[in-house]
Amino acid sequence: MAHPLDNIFWNCLDGPHRHLSSGTDRARRYAPGFSPIVGFPDPQQPDFAALRPFCTPGEQFYCDVWSGPAPDGWRIEVNAKMFRLVWDGRPGPAEDPAPDALPLGARHADEALALARLTRPGPFGPRTIEMGAYFGLFDDGRLVAMAGERTTAGPYREISGVCTHPDYQGRGYAKRLMQKVILRQLARGEIPFLHVMSANQAAHDFYLRMGFRDYCETVVRVVTPL
Template structure:
């Protein structure tokens, strides 16, 4: 896999906001961010100047949260650190087809829409798969598995840098784990992404060894280490 193929994954937030997700973002100069109800992610240039950070602070407002995803450049010293999380980026290889398996008896795989948002938010609150906002589902397709009508697992599309789609919000209710539901959803999304000529990728916390092992069993390969950082603007 060449560096040219994966270059957009070095700054997937910025690449998404310059392209398919421009309609869901806002921008001042080289600073960009999603609208708050969609996502908390923000981006500056790969080599930010002081004015880029000033533009981002103006874009977000005073005392606002800036989730810098995988930005290696530190902000000015008056930005308050909020968190640091070490993670892993995994990508689908050039070849290979995702596996398929039927959903367990008594369950249904469904596409989730606006009417499902309250249940999606409730599942996220129980399982904590990562940032998820009231309008996050507008980033792409979200699929769920219902067990006797109750939403017990979901996954969806998040960042969309050119040629790629991130699979995210992979979560399963505690009482439904061990049934292969997360893998079924990831495989279905990966199949759909590949069918439209893109390649899937995803992120996991480095400490979440179970998730990383699952993604590798499904066929994803580790591309490298990433560091997620959050700050609060002055």
């Protein structure tokens, strides 16, 4: 039986987040406004023709595993690699490390998107904060750091959107927010996991120190329908 993390995007898009997506049994995408991610039942042989009717020319989508040539009518914008890491099983924090963090909702969507565009934590849209629980730290009413949840399948729950405004980096905000999310997930019996670009060695090392271990390294691409 395949592991849920081996094809996490499809397992989420065709499972817990099906109501947030569109497509068929051959290809699915998150609806516009959510994280621009696509999934296929066989990620090594993606059916982009089945996905095409649900896309608009010029949109950019993230997909993983597949490493073949660009299909007809599509362009590969980015070709890179990322690590998928999973919690190593150690106990989580003994208490909430960020009691001052506030839940993010629809009224924070514009601020969250602006922070994500500034810091580029990964695919993020104006409705991404609806994909799970998001928390933010504020300074004088200004959102300066956030972290939350994105995909999920089986017991696995992704930590995503982790970012800190450049003026506030080095204060441990990202770690505190991540630990808050981890604490909540472990209390629910879930297993945290996350993604990091392979080229970002500093972040990769940071997550390993926090208590994650490498599950796999995979291709990640950004593709655009023409």
